[in-house]
Amino acid sequence: MAQAVEVQSTTVQPAGQVRRRKGSPWTGLWAVVAKEMADHLSSVRMQILEVLILLTAVGTVYAVMQGVRQSVGQDPFIFLRLFTTAREPLPAFIGFLSFLVPLIAISMSFDAVNGEFNRRTMSRVLAQPIYRDALLMGKFLAGFFTLALVLAAIWLLVMGMGILGLGLPPSGEEVARSLIFLVATIFYGGIWLALGLVFSVIFRQPATAALGALAVWLFFTIFWGMLTSLLARLISPVTYGTAQELLRQIEWEQALSRISPNTLYVEATLGILNPAIRSFGILLPSQLEGAIVGAPLPLSQSLMLMWPQLTGLIAATILLFALAYVLFQRQEIRA
Amino acid sequence: MSVVTASSRTPPTKTQGEAVIETSQLTKRYGKFTAVDNLNLTVHRGEVFGLLGPNGAGKTTTILMLLGLTEPTSGSVRVLGFDPSREPLDVKARVGYLPDAIGFYDELTARENLAYIARLNGLPHAEAAKRIPAAIERMGLGEVIDHPVATFSRGMRQRLGVAELLLKQPEIIIMDEPTLGLDPEAAHNFLGMILQLKHEGITILLSSHLLHQVQQVCDRVGLFSNGRMMISGTVAELAQRVLRGGYRITVQASGPADAIQRALLALPGVQKIEQTRPETFVIHGAHDLRADAAGAVVNAGGRLYGLDIEAPSLDEIYSVYFKEATNGAGS
Ligand SMILES: Nc1ncnc2c1ncn2[C@@H]1O[C@H](COP(=O)(O)OP(=O)(O)OP(=O)(O)O)[C@@H](O)[C@H]1O
Ligand SMILES: [Mg+2]
Numbered sequence: 001m002a003q004a005v006e007v008q009s010t011t012v013q014p015a016g017q018v019r020r021r022k023g024s025p026w027t028g029l030w031a032v033v034a035k036e037m038a039d040h041l042s043s044v045r046m047q048i049l050e051v052l053i054l055l056t057a058v059g060t061v062y063a064v065m066q067g068v069r070q071s072v073g074q075d076p077f078i079f080l081r082l083f084t085t086a087r088e089p090l091p092a093f094i095g096f097l098s099f100l101v102p103l104i105a106i107s108m109s110f111d112a113v114n115g116e117f118n119r120r121t122m123s124r125v126l127a128q129p130i131y132r133d134a135l136l137m138g139k140f141l142a143g144f145f146t147l148a149l150v151l152a153a154i155w156l157l158v159m160g161m162g163i164l165g166l167g168l169p170p171s172g173e174e175v176a177r178s179l180i181f182l183v184a185t186i187f188y189g190g191i192w193l194a195l196g197l198v199f200s201v202i203f204r205q206p207a208t209a210a211l212g213a214l215a216v217w218l219f220f221t222i223f224w225g226m227l228t229s230l231l232a233r234l235i236s237p238v239t240y241g242t243a244q245e246l247l248r249q250i251e252w253e254q255a256l257s258r259i260s261p262n263t264l265y266v267e268a269t270l271g272i273l274n275p276a277i278r279s280f281g282i283l284l285p286s287q288l289e290g291a292i293v294g295a296p297l298p299l300s301q302s303l304m305l306m307w308p309q310l311t312g313l314i315a316a317t318i319l320l321f322a323l324a325y326v327l328f329q330r331q332e333i334r335a
Numbered sequence: 336m337s338v339v340t341a342s343s344r345t346p347p348t349k350t351q352g353e354a355v356i357e358t359s360q361l362t363k364r365y366g367k368f369t370a371v372d373n374l375n376l377t378v379h380r381g382e383v384f385g386l387l388g389p390n391g392a393g394k395t396t397t398i399l400m401l402l403g404l405t406e407p408t409s410g411s412v413r414v415l416g417f418d419p420s421r422e423p424l425d426v427k428a429r430v431g432y433l434p435d436a437i438g439f440y441d442e443l444t445a446r447e448n449l450a451y452i453a454r455l456n457g458l459p460h461a462e463a464a465k466r467i468p469a470a471i472e473r474m475g476l477g478e479v480i481d482h483p484v485a486t487f488s489r490g491m492r493q494r495l496g497v498a499e500l501l502l503k504q505p506e507i508i509i510m511d512e513p514t515l516g517l518d519p520e521a522a523h524n525f526l527g528m529i530l531q532l533k534h535e536g537i538t539i540l541l542s543s544h545l546l547h548q549v550q551q552v553c554d555r556v557g558l559f560s561n562g563r564m565m566i567s568g569t570v571a572e573l574a575q576r577v578l579r580g581g582y583r584i585t586v587q588a589s590g591p592a593d594a595i596q597r598a599l600l601a602l603p604g605v606q607k608i609e610q611t612r613p614e615t616f617v618i619h620g621a622h623d624l625r626a627d628a629a630g631a632v633v634n635a636g637g638r639l640y641g642l643d644i645e646a647p648s649l650d651e652i653y654s655v656y657f658k659e660a661t662n663g664a665g666s
Contacts, residue, residue, distance in 0.1 A: 124432070
């Protein structure tokens with residue numbers, strides 16, 4: 001052993017340089033992105049989901065237009081109503097999106113890493129002059145860009161239908177607000193994309209990874225809402241029935257529900273698409289001082305309002321990707 | 336394609352014989368288990384080196400460390416002067432790797448699969464468009480270049496794997512069990528191809544269990560067991576050390592059997608004589624004794640009908656060595 005130590009000390013570089021890797025970690029990134037995007041866009045899986053989202057877009061927007069046509073000219077944000085208004089029996093388009101976007105995102109990433117292992121292409125690809133970083137980042141970006149592409153196309157479709165159906169162009173503010181909404185939707189997808197990626201690193205079986213990711217999605221979509229009120233009652237019980245206690249409990253419930261990306265997304269989209277919304281919590285009289293109830297907020301104020309939610313979506317995406325990254329770096333490459 | 340025995344032509348290399356792969360006290364542990372144990376391995380430019388050893392000996396682990404795909408626990412590695420854990424891109428740009436379990440994107444064609452690899456290697460588009468069909472053609476897959484790889488047989492995939500290596504134009508090629516699962520003819524052709532690559536000046540490191548195949552193409556071999564390189568050298572050197580020669584010469588002669596046997600036994604370098612049939616003697620010797628044996632038979636008053644030599648086989652070296660090793664460990 002003493003010998004081994006000796007040999008090492010002669011080969012080790014000056015301190016600080018020892019563990020530095022040479023060359024950019026992003027070498028080959030765009031090659032990976034291009035290949036993966038081509039895969040996504042040509043895969044049957046994606047095409048089915050694209051058709052699905054297209055149908056819901058056309059269906060809901062068409063239904064909404066039947067209802068809002070008479071208020072053309074009175075409502076300054078009529079284009080935004082196309083996204084947010086629900087017409088029985090259909091939910092609003094954003095309702096559909098909060099449901100479909102996670103599905104699309106997960107379907108693109110649940111077999112990203114384990115698929116390479118199962119096809120036994122991982123060691124061949126990593127034997128090329130690229131780092132693992134480029135492979136993982138490339139796969140994430142390819143999914144992200146595909147999502148952005150699909151959602152941008154849907155956005156154009158909705159705006160186009162609006163122009164044709166309502167007979168007037170959207171105002172600058174409507175375009176700006178709906179574009180911010182588009183960005184929020186893409187990052188909402190990014191969370192599920194990164195989550196799928198995490199599961200695809202952890203589980204070798206794509207079916208297990210898909211189920212795991214879908215379980216998380218179901219949990220937040222269905223159960224988290226019930227759990228939050230339960231938890232809030234446990235954490236901050238109302239014993240004397242004072243207004244303060246009630247308020248505290250509601251605040252807890254709200255804080256807890258914001259752990260769910262779904263809540264963040266819904267709040268962010270409502271905040272930007274509905275200029276009348278001035279707060280997500282209960283409005284205290286003090287907050288309303290000097291405000292004209294029902295008057296729309298200016299764009300900058302709406303943006304301020306949904307800013308924490310938007311950054312929350314982005315931060316969650318980054319955190320989950322970082323988790324996938326760390327797990328993948330530690331993984332043994334042999335199949 | 337004929338399989339010629341090693342070192343018949345000098346490849347046009349940079350510096351023939353310079354060490355291109357060097358490991359020193361290289362060790363890899365998985366928890367408490369030591370997969371590779373203080374390995375010192377040197378491979379010179381232009382040679383074909385064979386890593387041999389039973390399952391789980393640590394061959395694949397060693398190869399992964401050479402490519403920077405696994406971090407060594409301790410010790411050092413140099414490949415073409417680069418450290419694979421610090422400068423993996425430099426190493427991987429110059430070294431081609433054919434993994435033991437080779438897979439392609441089934442839904443893509445052969446051409447598309449290689450195009451992806453070309454892009455990962457940063458090959459300019461025009462250059463790739465030239466090299467890809469050339470490499471695929473050379474491996475005899477020109478007909479199916481635009482077929483999806485899903486339709487390829489195991490042998491075709493293996494050849495596509497080599498086409499990928501040719502595309503990179505590497506200085507070193509590392510192959511993990513390259514002939515596994517190939518039929519005898521395909522394996523034979525594959526070995527011929529390895530020798531062609533060698534003649535183009537490419538250094539080749541391969542791991543295998545198929546000893547007679549390794550013997551056909553390797554200049555030097557290393558016997559691996561439990562993460563340690565037990566012995567290494569040319570097959571003849573190993574035979575000398577393990578079998579103390581290992582040459583077997585069959586002499587067919589009539590005449591006084593006793594006298595012939597005595598005369599043969601008196602030759603220098605003879606270890607043992609067996610009379611397998613009335614007029615057949617088998618000499619176990621340290622080197623090629625044919626000329627001496629012929630002389631001895633005639634001098635002893637016998638008539639020589641036949642003289643046959645069997646060079647030492649790696650199979651024999653391997654089984655004798657590992658039998659001795661396990662016996663040694665058991666006692
Ligand atoms: N990730 C790992 N964790 C723990 N042990 C491992 C790991 N990878 C390999 N090993 C062990 O290391 C040893 C060497 O494995 P390696 O794959 O290098 O053997 P090999 O010589 O290539 O064998 P084979 O001829 O079967 O391919 C084996 O005993 C294996 O169980
Ligand atoms: Mg192996």
